[in-house]
Amino acid sequence: MVNPTIQRRRLGIALKRARENAGLTQDEAAEAIDSASSKISRIELGQSGLRSIDLTLLLRAYNVPDDVAVSMRELAKAGRQRGRWSNYREQLPSWFRTFVDLESDAAEIRQYQTEIIPGVLQTEAYVRAILTNGWSPDEAALAQQVDIRLKRQTILDGDVELAFVLSESVLRRMVGGPATMRAQMSHLVELSRRPAVTIQVLPFNAQTYVAPSFNFVILRFGPDSTTDVIYTESFTDADYLDRPDQVRAYTKLWDDLRAAAIGPAESRALIEQLGDLS
Structure with a gap:
């Protein structure tokens, strides 16, 4: 079984690169989901899960192609499980x-x-x-x-x-x-x-x-x-x-x-x- 933390890290890396390719700062990305930039930082570090609606909003803000968005959604789904050290x-x-x-x-x-x-x-x-x-x-x-x-x-x-x-x-x-x-x-x-x-x-x-x-x-x-x-x-x-x-x-x-x-x-x-x- 793949560790969900790995999946969150992979998603965080992918989102960070998508944000940078879109030329957006963490503050600007945070505005897309009506949150603080610290949340974007935690997401990109794989330290925080991501609600489906927030992921949709970020994918839209970053202009992520549909085929790439599908793989990101799969990573997000796997990453919502609890890591083995969460206890x-x-x-x-x-x-x-x-x-x-x-x-x-x-x-x-x-x-x-x-x-x-x-x-x-x-x-x-x-x-x-x-x-x-x-x-x-x-x-x-x-x-x-x-x-x-x-x-x-x-x-x-x-x-x-x-x-x-x-x-x-x-x-x-x-x-x-x-x-x-x-x-x-x-x-x-x-x-x-x-x-x-x-x-x-x-x-x-x-x-x-x-x-x-x-x-x-x-x-x-x-x-x-x-x-x-x-x-x-x-x-x-x-x-x-x-x-x-x-x-x-x-x-x-x-x-x-x-x-x-x-x-x-x-x-x-x-x-x-x-x-x-x-």
Whole structure:
């Protein structure tokens, strides 16, 4: 079953391109359905469903051809179902629920990380250390957050191809103490041996100018790059980038990072060394 969030994202991308081709701003599009421009933004990000009447009005405002409009209506119909992570409204902000829904159904995930082990690769002890760093949450709330993080890791057992480029600082950043880090490094080594998981390290001494200070994720849903989504996150929000030029730029950056990083076998050896596992 296709995740309805994917369908909403595909519809949002299609509507955004139709709006831009029509030369309309989000404010002008919002006038067509008598709403705020923030609603158009949520629709285009796949964070909000769309009533049939509103879709009809937008299609008319954008002068979308009939044959294209039919496919958009089908996407809208599928997108009205609830996403699998919609039951976690209390625990996850809407901008992150969108990500975990997309993550769940991606065919390929490419992630560059600068400081912290990616969530889907974290051990439970590492998760707890991250979530309790500097504050003492309610135990029930903590248990829920840990459970959510571990549930996300079920993608490791699916068909998704996962590739990671980790800055060496990710491996050296002390989280939870030496025992937690040693277990985390051992876990990374184990995961790196899986056929569908590739882990590379960008070492401090890499001879390259390619070393961005920000994290990003490329979510792919098939061979057609027109549905690729780039995810970047800040402290309280996230951006979902899908314009072809943005996708091309991040894909080129990803290729450069992989080329600059040491290979999977060398990376595994470095992880073992830093974790004192050899």
